[in-house]
Amino acid sequence: MTGPVEDLLRDLAPQVLGVLARRSGDFALAEDAVQEALLAAAVHWPQDGVPDNPRGWLLQVATRKLTDQWRGEAARRRREDATAAEPPPGEVPAQDDTLVVLFLCCHPALSAASAIALTLRAVGGLTTAEIARAFLVPESTMAQRISRAKQTVKKAGSTFAMPGPDEWAARLRSVLHVLYLIFNEGYTSSFGGELHRTELSGEAIRLARAVHAQLPEDAEVAGLLALMLLTDARRPARTGPDGELVPLERQDRSRWDTALITEGVDLVVAATARGAIGEYQLQASIAALHDDALHAEDTDWPQILALYRLLERMTDNPVVSLNCAVAAAMVHGPETGLALVAELEPRLPGHHRTAAVRAHLHEKAGNAAEAVEHYRIAAARTTSTPERRYLLDQAARLAHLGDGS
Known part of the structure; x- marks a missing residue:
């Protein structure tokens, strides 16, 4: 349906x-x-x-x-x-409990996977079968996950009510984090043969809009919605005719959704004007700078690097640090980026994105052999078929050039 x-x-x-x-x-x-x-x-x-x-x-x-x-x-x-x-x-109460349900589904006692499944079913209205298909697991497995999640919430003694003032900030962070994870899985699937799972990214955007409608003055809620819109605006150009991944610098920017970009920019500008800046507002500001560039070479990398450094201090997240290393390479050269990635290795052991970034920076530095090696390492580590194809294609292209053929 x-x-x-x-x-x-x-x-x-x-x-x-x-x-x-x-x-x-x-x-x-x-x-x-x-x-x-x-x-x-x-x-x-x-x-x-x-x-x-x-x-x-x-x-x-x-x-x-x-x-x-x-x-x-x-x-x-x-x-x-x-x-x-x-x-x-006629006697149905007018009160909308969407936000209460969402807070309950994102209870801190739940794992991220359980919170995502319960949120998609209870708040998103997806059936267990639909959620199972989205995550490529048997329906029985997803049913058990949802059942355990509901039992966990029950055992935690949660009442059907909004959290008190002492819990509000932490619980809202949990809600936003779950929606962020749902969107990311939909925008770049971590496994399987499809790069996008639009049923997930679309649902995350819908739920973020619902939260924003109920909390219109919350800057981080607006920031998360802006981040989703500004990122999803690029989706039409992220894949080629055969579903292959197209990296940001090679995308046909005329295919980006300008209406989503305008809405996202308006949201983030209004959010940042309210005072305190949060991590989702910073990420949305970075996305807005990317979307503002008519051509890849027009990207304001110094400003993006400054925002990533602020985000890095705020979150102490190694993935943010990896993105910061890429921005530093674009501003100061690939050797600077490679040095930063080397420092990050203990915090991201065996992560395919670390190897992919190394490959990209080695290629920019003219180190073809090292780039081929790291593209192949990254391809072996990823569980996403489109990403694996892209990484192997890059390795083959450089190896072909190195052979002089």
């Missing part, structure tokens, strides 16, 4: 889940009931038309499903009596 009905269901899923979880006090059972209601809507609405009150329709069906679950569990009969009444559509 695709189109307006699917979009509507994904918008309504966390809202209906919020109402049902508040009434029942059982997030896990409520989430299962909402999933069944979404499946029922996916079958009936395209044939019968969207009801006048789709939110009320989903809540009624989900409530029936929840009641059916309780009827099968004798120990829960008292709770059934208290909460099984089905409200008519």
Whole structure:
């Protein structure tokens, strides 16, 4: 199912889940009931038309499903009596609990993988099968992961409510980090035969928009949304006719999405004007500088290097440091970048991106043999088929030039 009905269901899923979880006090059972209601809507609405009150329709069906679950569990009969009444559509509360559901799905007790899976199902409205396909795992494996995630949240004693002031900042960081991970996996898949998984990157953008709509004054929320838009704007030019990876400096920039770039720039400019600067705003500012260059040679590398150095001090993240090394090489020469990468090796042991950066910088320095060696090392380490093909192609191209043939 695709189109307006699917979009509507994904918008309504966390809202209906919020109402049902508040009434029942059982997030896990409520989430299962909402999933069944979404499946029922996916079958009936395209044939019968969207009801006048789709939110009320989903809540009624989900409530029936929840009641059916309780009827099968004798120990829960008292709770059934208290909460099984089905409200008519006109009595559906207007409160939107999307943000509450998202905070619960990104609970700090969960691993990143579990939080991503639970978020995509409970907030994104994706079925277990859809999530399993996106991550190339069996549906049964993903079902177990989601089930364990819900049990972990339950054991953590979490209530269906927004975190208090003392927890707010840390929990919001968790939410933003999960959305960031979902987007990154969609934009550059870490495994499999496709470079992009647009169902993931698109869902991350949709959820980031939802959070921004509810927290419009939060600069880091705006920064994350801006980063996603500015990055996704380049997606049409990232692959060639056969799906091969096209690096940034070789992309046809006329294919970039100018509407997304404009929206992303406006967001990051407004966010940075609010005062304190966070890591997502810095990353969005770097992305905006890349998108602003009409040609690769027009890129403002000194400004990008300055922003990466600030981001490096803020996060102490070795991947940020690796990107900083690339920017330093573009400003001060490839030997400077290679020296910085060598310092990073203990912090990124065996990482394919370290080898790929070394190969790229050796090529810029004119060290063809070393570049070939590191392109091949990077290709052996990556689990992404498009990246492997690209790296091997670069190694073959340089080896061919070295042979003089």
